[in-house]
Amino acid sequence: MKYVDEYRDQVQAERLAQAIARITTRPWSIMEMCGGQTHSIVKYGIDELLPTQISLLHGPGCPVCVTPLEMVDKALQIAARPEVIFCSFGDMLRVPGSGGDLFSVKAMGGDVRIVYSPLDALKLARENPLRQVVFFAVGFETTAPANAMAVFQAHTQKIPNFTVLVSHVLVPPAIAALLDAPDNRTQGFLAAGHVCTVMGFEEYFRLADRYHVPIVVTGFEPLDILQGILLCVRQLEAGHAEVENQYARSVQREGNRPAQALMEKVFRVVSRKWRGVGEIPRSGYCLRDEFSAYDAELRFGVADYHIDEDSECISGLVLRGVKRPHECPAFGGRCTPERPLGATMVSGEGTCAAYYRYRRRQNDPRAPQS
Amino acid sequence: MARPPDFTANCPIPISTHDFVTLAHGGGGRMMHNLLERSVIPAFGNQPLESRHDGAVMPVAQGRLAFTTDSYVVHPLFFPGGDIGTIAVTGTVNDLAMCGARPLCLSAAFILEEGLPLATFDRVVASMAATAKAASVNIVTGDTKVVDRGKGDGMFVNTAGVGVIEHDLVIAPTQVRPGDAVLLSGDVGRHGVAIMAVREGLQFETTIETDCAPLAAPVLALLAAQVEVHCLRDLTRGGLATSLIEIAESSRLHVEIRERAIGVEENVCGACEILGLDPLYLANEGRFVAFVPAAQADKAVGILRSHPVSAGATCIGTVGDVQDKMVTLESRIGTRRILDMHSGEQLPRIC
Numbered sequence: 144m145k146y147v148d149e150y151r152d153q154v155q156a157e158r159l160a161q162a163i164a165r166i167t168t169r170p171w172s173i174m175e176m177c178g179g180q181t182h183s184i185v186k187y188g189i190d191e192l193l194p195t196q197i198s199l200l201h202g203p204g205c206p207v208c209v210t211p212l213e214m215v216d217k218a219l220q221i222a223a224r225p226e227v228i229f230c231s232f233g234d235m236l237r238v239p240g241s242g243g244d245l246f247s248v249k250a251m252g253g254d255v256r257i258v259y260s261p262l263d264a265l266k267l268a269r270e271n272p273l274r275q276v277v278f279f280a281v282g283f284e285t286t287a288p289a290n291a292m293a294v295f296q297a298h299t300q301k302i303p304n305f306t307v308l309v310s311h312v313l314v315p316p317a318i319a320a321l322l323d324a325p326d327n328r329t330q331g332f333l334a335a336g337h338v339c340t341v342m343g344f345e346e347y348f349r350l351a352d353r354y355h356v357p358i359v360v361t362g363f364e365p366l367d368i369l370q371g372i373l374l375c376v377r378q379l380e381a382g383h384a385e386v387e388n389q390y391a392r393s394v395q396r397e398g399n400r401p402a403q404a405l406m407e408k409v410f411r412v413v414s415r416k417w418r419g420v421g422e423i424p425r426s427g428y429c430l431r432d433e434f435s436a437y438d439a440e441l442r443f444g445v446a447d448y449h450i451d452e453d454s455e456c457i458s459g460l461v462l463r464g465v466k467r468p469h470e471c472p473a474f475g476g477r478c479t480p481e482r483p484l485g486a487t488m489v490s491g492e493g494t495c496a497a498y499y500r501y502r503r504r505q506n507d508p509r510a511p512q513s
Numbered sequence: 514m515a516r517p518p519d520f521t522a523n524c525p526i527p528i529s530t531h532d533f534v535t536l537a538h539g540g541g542g543r544m545m546h547n548l549l550e551r552s553v554i555p556a557f558g559n560q561p562l563e564s565r566h567d568g569a570v571m572p573v574a575q576g577r578l579a580f581t582t583d584s585y586v587v588h589p590l591f592f593p594g595g596d597i598g599t600i601a602v603t604g605t606v607n608d609l610a611m612c613g614a615r616p617l618c619l620s621a622a623f624i625l626e627e628g629l630p631l632a633t634f635d636r637v638v639a640s641m642a643a644t645a646k647a648a649s650v651n652i653v654t655g656d657t658k659v660v661d662r663g664k665g666d667g668m669f670v671n672t673a674g675v676g677v678i679e680h681d682l683v684i685a686p687t688q689v690r691p692g693d694a695v696l697l698s699g700d701v702g703r704h705g706v707a708i709m710a711v712r713e714g715l716q717f718e719t720t721i722e723t724d725c726a727p728l729a730a731p732v733l734a735l736l737a738a739q740v741e742v743h744c745l746r747d748l749t750r751g752g753l754a755t756s757l758i759e760i761a762e763s764s765r766l767h768v769e770i771r772e773r774a775i776g777v778e779e780n781v782c783g784a785c786e787i788l789g790l791d792p793l794y795l796a797n798e799g800r801f802v803a804f805v806p807a808a809q810a811d812k813a814v815g816i817l818r819s820h821p822v823s824a825g826a827t828c829i830g831t832v833g834d835v836q837d838k839m840v841t842l843e844s845r846i847g848t849r850r851i852l853d854m855h856s857g858e859q860l861p862r863i864c
């Protein structure tokens with residue numbers, strides 16, 4: 144397939160891996176920010192090709208994983224209401240809240256539907272004027288423009304029975320929070336290519352400077368990731384801390400300006416809780432006051448609901464790259480994709496699920512070294 | 514004396530010519546009888562069915578019998594390249610074929626939801642008849658029930674099938690041996706994407722059609738050519754990966770496959786990239802894997818390729834002698850990973 148096969152070429156992959164090995168003289172820890180990159184690394188076994196000095200840390204870039212428990216609970220409460228059609232992307236349906244998941248709400252009679260775009264949910268609202276249609280607006284900067292567009296259209300087309308449950312988070316504040324943590328091990332970052340396609344990478348220069356870390360905007364195919372690692376290691380070995388763009392076929396420095404303008408119009412920046420990580424200042428979006436009529440939390444009176452996270456699950460440490468899934472006593476035993484304790488075991492992008500799916504055996508020679 | 518007025522019947526005669534299914538169609542009376550006479554019996558037309566007996570009576574065949582059943586609840590009822598009727602016949606025919614049997618006859622039981630247009634029912638019956646003919650089987654007995662509106666999804670179909678095994682081979686996961694070649698009969702993932710596209714209103718540049726097809730002919734050809742088939746499995750829900758994992762677990766052996774050898778059509782590949790799905794786990798309705806001795810692999814691939822339904826057959830891997838009950842995949846970039854069974858249906862990813 145064009146634009147895909149050429150980035151999965153074995154000869155090129157080996158060539159890049161050799162180039163990385165040639166320039167690596169010391170151990171380096173590099174974090175890929177995006178869950179899509181983690182998925183690709185584990186699916187293709189990219190880390191098997193790397194010299195042992197390079198360890199890849201899997202960052203908090205899976206939107207399903209970082210959605211806080213209380214937000215999942217709010218979704219469950221709203222979805223169980225008889226007047227509601229609750230719409231979500233598919234992989235949110237299995238995320239465990241404190242009392243079940245959206246699949247169980249559906250099984251008990253809730254009208255829960257998988258959609259592929261928030262605009263599909265808006266269409267449902269138009270077609271079902273007597274029902275309340277709620278879209279679970281989860282994700283990073285990547286999904287925010289489409290969600291902003293849905294709210295904006297609901298507003299201009301005066302669709303009163305549409306609301307969104309907003310749980311948007313932002314990458315740059317998460318990078319800063321990771322680097323501020325005393326147990327931080329990350330020395331370089333692969334920034335998420337799709338987030339940067341929307342936002343550009345202007346914001347990263349400040350981070351690279353302040354924390355003296357290289358940040359390489361990186362794509363998702365095996366060759367993208369290997370090339371991103373090569374650029375990152377080259378900087379680390381030379382003591383540089385610059386922002387580079389490996390994913391130039393999709394990302395421009397200024398990003399997608401019209402998308403940013405729409406997001407700016409609909410959302411404002413607020414502090415957000417991240418599942419397993421805690422609250423990070425100015426790390427997410429909520430609706431601006433002029434769009435508060437479309438806020439599901441207000442319409443269904445769940446804004447004041449709060450709950451603490453499960454204490455057994457170490458997903459927070461996994462999300463911050465401090466621990467690996469194998470180091471969790473519950474991994475593969477009490478915690479599996481069928482019965483996940485924490486969100487990193489739920490989504491295909493979640494680090495624990497990816498490890499479970501592709502490297503279940505701890506004694507597998509291909510299991511990553513911790 | 515005045516003449517009495519003419520007698521007029523003012524008691525209404527029940528309507529018996531609805532163009533949709535009513536509860537009366539399942540009541541065992543005249544309407545059900547009419548439904549069968551009008552649509553089912555002419556379409557399936559064969560001697561045991563036309564005898565209108567409680568069951569089909571047939572002579573006993575030589576050899577061993579294979580017997581299987583499956584229920585079909587696919588939604589939507591119609592999709593590019595097929596419908597619930599086509600898969601209700603091919604699914605059961607293929608299960609018989611995977612036992613190494615020559616499919617002989619099927620039963621068909623319909624659970625119809627009140628309000629289903631009769632034209633829809635007729636269309637499904639017609640495609641069952643056409644598919645049965647293509648697969649050289651007769652539908653010899655059946656049943657019809659009607660449920661209240663809202664208690665069914667239009668229609669459900671159950672088929673059961675009987676086939677005859679005309680050879681002495683035991684074809685089962687337990688027969689898989691270290692060194693066996695793993696053959697795949699064609700590209701994977703088309704049925705899963707075709708259904709998802711219709712169900713979710715997804716549009717691609719070209720229409721992706723189901724691969725739904727009866728598989729008995731290529732299987733019988735392998736057996737006729739004395740290929741020592743160890744195991745066969747049609748790839749339905751759960752796709753290629755799940756089928757291979759099931760076989761690895763039952764045989765307690767290790768299966769190693771090469772991603773590069775597995776065909777995925779470009780438009781299926783594109784849909785998977787967009788939706789975040791893995792084609793190895795997508796449903797198929799016309800593909801199977803065969804485990805055969807390595808020495809006969811080339812011959813078997815040649816035979817499979819001479820049949821249109823398995824023209825894209827390839828050897829995708831081998832069985833190892835490690836007893837770890839696992840399937841590993843050599844990726845396109847040359848690395849290896851474990852294929853694991855998914856816990857449920859694949860869910861499209863957020864981004």
